[in-house]
Amino acid sequence: MNILDIFYNHIVEEASNGRVDCFVYYNIFFETYIEETDTRITSLIQYDNTLVPTLYIKNKALFDELLQKYVELSLAFYDDNNFDEEIINRIDFERNKTCKEKVIMTLLWSNATYDDFQNPIEFLRKRIAFLESNIGEISHEFEFSPILNGNISIDIEKDKIYNETPYQMTIKSTNPNDEIYTFPKIKFGIDNDTVYIYAIQNKEEPMVGYTKRVNRALYKVGEGFNKEKDNYELYGSGNLSDISPSFLVSLNMAISYFQSLGFTKIVVPSILISRWNAKKIGLNYLEQAGRITPETLHYRLEDQDRIQHNLTEKLLRTFLRLKYHYDNIDVDSLPFEGDSCLHMSINGELVGNNTLLNETASLVRMNKNRII
Numbered sequence: 001m002n003i004l005d006i007f008y009n010h011i012v013e014e015a016s017n018g019r020v021d022c023f024v025y026y027n028i029f030f031e032t033y034i035e036e037t038d039t040r041i042t043s044l045i046q047y048d049n050t051l052v053p054t055l056y057i058k059n060k061a062l063f064d065e066l067l068q069k070y071v072e073l074s075l076a077f078y079d080d081n082n083f084d085e086e087i088i089n090r091i092d093f094e095r096n097k098t099c100k101e102k103v104i105m106t107l108l109w110s111n112a113t114y115d116d117f118q119n120p121i122e123f124l125r126k127r128i129a130f131l132e133s134n135i136g137e138i139s140h141e142f143e144f145s146p147i148l149n150g151n152i153s154i155d156i157e158k159d160k161i162y163n164e165t166p167y168q169m170t171i172k173s174t175n176p177n178d179e180i181y182t183f184p185k186i187k188f189g190i191d192n193d194t195v196y197i198y199a200i201q202n203k204e205e206p207m208v209g210y211t212k213r214v215n216r217a218l219y220k221v222g223e224g225f226n227k228e229k230d231n232y233e234l235y236g237s238g239n240l241s242d243i244s245p246s247f248l249v250s251l252n253m254a255i256s257y258f259q260s261l262g263f264t265k266i267v268v269p270s271i272l273i274s275r276w277n278a279k280k281i282g283l284n285y286l287e288q289a290g291r292i293t294p295e296t297l298h299y300r301l302e303d304q305d306r307i308q309h310n311l312t313e314k315l316l317r318t319f320l321r322l323k324y325h326y327d328n329i330d331v332d333s334l335p336f337e338g339d340s341c342l343h344m345s346i347n348g349e350l351v352g353n354n355t356l357l358n359e360t361a362s363l364v365r366m367n368k369n370r371i372i
Contacts, residue, residue, distance in 0.1 A: 003068050006097045007105050016043045018281045020106045023086045023098045027278035028109055030055050047284045049301045050277045053117035066124035073131040074104045082161040110274045111164050115339045130166050130189030142363045147217055147356050150175040152363050154257060164198035165189045171253050179210035183250035194265040195258045200247050218245035224325055224353035240321045247318050249360055256361035259346045268319055268342040270312055270335040279304050316342055326352040
């Protein structure tokens with residue numbers, strides 16, 4: 001199968017119009033420029049409130065080599081449960097090249113920042129490193145947390161292909177009655193000594209029993225934080241008290257776990273431009289199909305901007321709040337000071353000014369007696 005034919009003659013062309021046909025449509029929107037041949041594939045369609053990035057290919061030979069390697073690794077990494085049956089059976093392959101390879105190369109760009117589109121060779125190298133990292137799927141059982149009244153465990157699992165990263169971390173606390181509290185999941189990838197955290201996501205659980213008791217205990221994250229003195233503004237809105245305790249404690253344990261394994265740098269992408277555009281394109285198509293009015297389209301586009309803005313700020317605030325509690329976490333650069341990511345570094349074991357954070361960070365540290 002000619003992977004490059006699928007990419008250049010199908011994905012690139014279709015993405016320039018904001019919809020890639022993989023038996024189902026993915027609203028992936030970008031233009032392409034190949035520097036060596038001065039070739040431009042530009043969009044002929046406009047969607048309200050979208051920001052169209054340009055895939056800027058400077059060294060086509062190296063880009064092609066890395067793209068093919070990424071596809072080969074992805075085919076080995078993701079099993080058939082990640083693909084629709086029509087894709088596995090290659091229905092409509094001859095006409096639109098709908099196949100696993102096309103899905104892989106399409107969804108790849110849904111996880112790109114604006115900077116990644118400008119430097120796709122580095123992006124591909126990073127995504128390859130994510131797949132080749134030896135973190136693997138693994139489970140760890142840790143000791144008892146008196147504050148949470150439960151034993152802490154960490155599971156690292158492969159994530160689905162349509163999510164942001166190849167791996168996710170699930171942290172749980174299990175009490176003596178075998179009741180389980182599940183913390184928000186950490187979506188991450190690893191490249192050398194750097195952990196890239198793309199998202200912290202939770203699933204709502206009924207506030208009853210052990211879940212209710214743990215959530216009450218999690219408000220101990222307020223210890224050591226002076227709202228009157230330190231509740232300062234972040235990027236013009238929000239403040240460091242405006243975080244979810246469960247997100248902060250989950251991140252705290254994840255960072256401590258990674259740091260104990262030797263990962264000292266943390267990078268947090270602030271916005272994935274293709275995912276931002278995809279929702280807007282979907283709304284535009286609803287309006288074109290007459291399923292919503294132009295007025296509703298305008299309202300829902302504005303609402304999506306507000307929701308995305310809040311989600312991005314909440315993610316960044318959670319990291320900055322964690323840094324507040326620990327003197328040995330440094331902010332190396334904020335988003336758009338260098339690139340669009342938050343860059344942080346960790347210097348030594350996490351010991352700070354909050355009892356709950358100190359306890360949970362200490363519990364999940366790996367040591368020489370544990371083997372990963």
